[in-house]
Amino acid sequence: MNRIVINAKNVDVRISRHIYGHFSEHLGRCIYGGYWVGNDPELAAVVPNTRGIRNDVVEALKKIKIPNLRWPGGCFADEYHWKDGIGPVQERPRMINTHWGGVIEDNSFGTHEFLDLCAQLSDPAGPPCEPYICGNVGSGTVQELSQWVEYCNFGGISPMADLRRKNGRAEPWNVRFWGIGNESWGCGGMMTAEFYADNYRRYAVYARNYGAPPLYKIACGPSNDDYKWTRTVMEKTCGDGKNLLDGLSLHYYTIPGEWAHKGSAVKFTEDEWLITMRKAYHMEELVRRHGVIMDEYDPLRKVKLIVDEWGTWFDVEPGANPGFLYQQNTLRDALAAGIHFNIFNNYAERVYMANIAQTINVLQSVILTEGKRMVLTPTYHVFDMYKVHHDAVKLPVHVESEDCTLGSSSIPAVSASASRDGEGRIHVSLTNIDPRNEKTLSLELWGLQAQSVTGRILTSEAMGDHNTFEQPERVTPGTFTGGVISGNRAALTLPPKSVVTLELT
Ligand code: AHR
Numbered sequence: 001m002n003r004i005v006i007n008a009k010n011v012d013v014r015i016s017r018h019i020y021g022h023f024s025e026h027l028g029r030c031i032y033g034g035y036w037v038g039n040d041p042e043l044a045a046v047v048p049n050t051r052g053i054r055n056d057v058v059e060a061l062k063k064i065k066i067p068n069l070r071w072p073g074g075c076f077a078d079e080y081h082w083k084d085g086i087g088p089v090q091e092r093p094r095m096i097n098t099h100w101g102g103v104i105e106d107n108s109f110g111t112h113e114f115l116d117l118c119a120q121l122s123d124p125a126g127p128p129c130e131p132y133i134c135g136n137v138g139s140g141t142v143q144e145l146s147q148w149v150e151y152c153n154f155g156g157i158s159p160m161a162d163l164r165r166k167n168g169r170a171e172p173w174n175v176r177f178w179g180i181g182n183e184s185w186g187c188g189g190m191m192t193a194e195f196y197a198d199n200y201r202r203y204a205v206y207a208r209n210y211g212a213p214p215l216y217k218i219a220c221g222p223s224n225d226d227y228k229w230t231r232t233v234m235e236k237t238c239g240d241g242k243n244l245l246d247g248l249s250l251h252y253y254t255i256p257g258e259w260a261h262k263g264s265a266v267k268f269t270e271d272e273w274l275i276t277m278r279k280a281y282h283m284e285e286l287v288r289r290h291g292v293i294m295d296e297y298d299p300l301r302k303v304k305l306i307v308d309e310w311g312t313w314f315d316v317e318p319g320a321n322p323g324f325l326y327q328q329n330t331l332r333d334a335l336a337a338g339i340h341f342n343i344f345n346n347y348a349e350r351v352y353m354a355n356i357a358q359t360i361n362v363l364q365s366v367i368l369t370e371g372k373r374m375v376l377t378p379t380y381h382v383f384d385m386y387k388v389h390h391d392a393v394k395l396p397v398h399v400e401s402e403d404c405t406l407g408s409s410s411i412p413a414v415s416a417s418a419s420r421d422g423e424g425r426i427h428v429s430l431t432n433i434d435p436r437n438e439k440t441l442s443l444e445l446w447g448l449q450a451q452s453v454t455g456r457i458l459t460s461e462a463m464g465d466h467n468t469f470e471q472p473e474r475v476t477p478g479t480f481t482g483g484v485i486s487g488n489r490a491a492l493t494l495p496p497k498s499v500v501t502l503e504l505t
Helices: 041-046 055-063 075-079 111-121 142-153 159-166 193-206 227-237 270-297 331-346 378-389
Strands: 002-007 021-023 068-071 095-097 103-105 130-135 177-180 216-219 247-254 304-312 351-357 367-370 373-376 393-395 397-400 403-406 409-412 414-420 426-432 439-446 453-458 483-486 489-494 498-504
Touching: 002 414, 002 426, 021 304, 055 111, 055 367, 055 373, 068 111, 068 177, 068 351, 075 095, 111 130, 111 142, 130 142, 142 159, 142 177, 142 193, 177 193, 193 216, 193 227, 227 247, 227 270, 247 270, 247 351, 270 304, 270 331, 270 403, 270 409, 304 331, 331 351, 331 378, 331 414, 331 426, 331 498, 378 414, 378 426, 378 453, 378 498, 397 414, 426 439, 426 489, 453 483, 489 498
Parallel strands: 002 439, 021 068, 021 351, 068 130, 130 177, 177 216, 216 247, 247 304, 304 351
Antiparallel strands: 002 397, 095 103, 367 373, 393 414, 403 409, 414 426, 426 498, 439 489, 453 498, 483 489
């Protein structure tokens, strides 16, 4: 028997819309060919674009109300020198993208182009798509990051503000989110936690506030279950009069196999499906246990957990450049996304932002492009179904679920999260990871009554079903009809391998 209780009494925590954020790196075809055709006259001639940015991609991301975009990396961020990406395009230096395929980076997409992209992604009638810039700590300097902030945010007369004006931008952009390094324990400089934390303090001090809004500074946090890293960084930056950070990042990828053989994105067994789900569920333990350590130094939970890289990571598609991390995206990815969002929603007291890796053509993408063609992946549709939770009030859920068993380990078949929006509508999102069996469940509402239940469902016949340029609508959401409500109870039937979002009114 599966049972879910939703409690609407004494609720006051909001699910930040930034949980539905994105990450886009100078990696493979994410920026170049994904967003940007400005450096490719042949492509620009056939892809409608605005100042070099693809219109089709912008429209698709606006539809899911993209709340923020992290850039320029990733590992790339710690080799990126922002001054290479400003000024006349033909004068910008070229560099080698050593991390990702050793290809030439022509720097045609730099600070102005990125901030133009964020502006284009912002719906004038709604909240903006906020830029989240990750600074270079690994091979950069304190001065370089300090000047980047000044260039973007200072409105008065100063060397960097004057340079910005010379490059055609009068007003400051007032970028709020700044990352101080990326994976500084690895590709961002192979630092110890102690060394990084001391450096973080220097970088953070000189990243100045130039008016409203104040900077939101995000320290490089742990990889996976490196709890020592979290403790050390928190201890050195927070508490005892120190108040140097707003967020601590966490990176965790769902990889079903070994690092050298992660498994195919589209051809996999039922066992691999379940291993993927088990590893996606692991995010809950990470958020909870890192949060417990953060609580020791920050009991009021002012410092937030920023899961700024998450997603599935499989082997690249056959024939693709191994350094480009291009993978297809199936119903399995959609379920993994639903599990992650339910976890983030349920831990909204601590998780303020999360960024899927990566938006286009890299890892768990929401969009794939090929020349002038574009396709939306099953993961895109999960973002679309869950957008009802943006900035809504979290309703705590209690889930009692049957297990799905794989060998000697069992994982819950059903996960859930719920919220109430500004108009009083209740939204409940559910996943059933069981690849074979539907799940019937009873939904109890405490402190709520509802007259109707409607919903959307994402499922498909086979676990590996996906959308291609030839068949772009194979996996798309449909209407959910498996719910009956009366008073404060609903009976639901979730088909196998499905993601559902209900609306109760
Ligand atoms: O998303 C791909 C890479 O994964 C990022 O560049 C890095 O931060 C992480 O290891």
